[in-house]
Every structure is written in structure tokens, then in C-alpha cells.
Amino acid sequence: MKFITLVFIAFALSSLALTKTMVSAEIVKATCAVEDLQVCKSAVTTESPPSMECCAKLKEEQSCICDYLKDPSVSQYITAAKRVLAACDIPLPSC
Numbered sequence: 001m002k003f004i005t006l007v008f009i010a011f012a013l014s015s016l017a018l019t020k021t022m023v024s025a026e027i028v029k030a031t032c033a034v035e036d037l038q039v040c041k042s043a044v045t046t047e048s049p050p051s052m053e054c055c056a057k058l059k060e061e062q063s064c065i066c067d068y069l070k071d072p073s074v075s076q077y078i079t080a081a082k083r084v085l086a087a088c089d090i091p092l093p094s095c
Helices: 002-030 034-045 052-060 062-070 072-087
Strands: none
Touching: 034 052, 034 072, 052 062, 052 072, 062 072
């Protein structure tokens, strides 16, 4: 009986951990907004190199890059965005 109780507790704890991880991933995903990248606007719209703040923001938002690249409002800046990612030493994800 004790063994079954321990198995049940272990299962319950692992389920809670998995649920928490899935909720955390959804929260991170939900916060992806291209407007958060305003610090990179000049680097994308001109030929100027990205600032340190831009690169830091891109690294912080790295999990959102695919979403940003699929955003229709960004489509005209894809080439420039790839240049900025390369300048910040951020690998282009395969989306």
C-alpha cells in the first residue's frame, strides 16, 4: 500500500511540474510583441549597425524571432532583420 501511495505522489508531483512548465511556456509565448523591438528600428530601417541595447533585446526575445519574422507588418524588413540578427551574432532560427 505504501508503494502505491509513493507512486501516486510521484505521479502527481511530476504532473504539476509538467503543467507549470507548459503554462510558463505559454506566458512567454504570449508576451511576444514586435513593438517590443522599437530599440532596433533604426538598425532595421537604415544601414546603421544595431546598438548594444538592440542586440540585448533580440537575445532576450530570441524565442519570439520566428513569430516576428512571420508577422505581416515585418515582411518588408526580412532582409534587414536577418542582417541585424547576424550583426548581433544571433543565429537565424529555422521556423
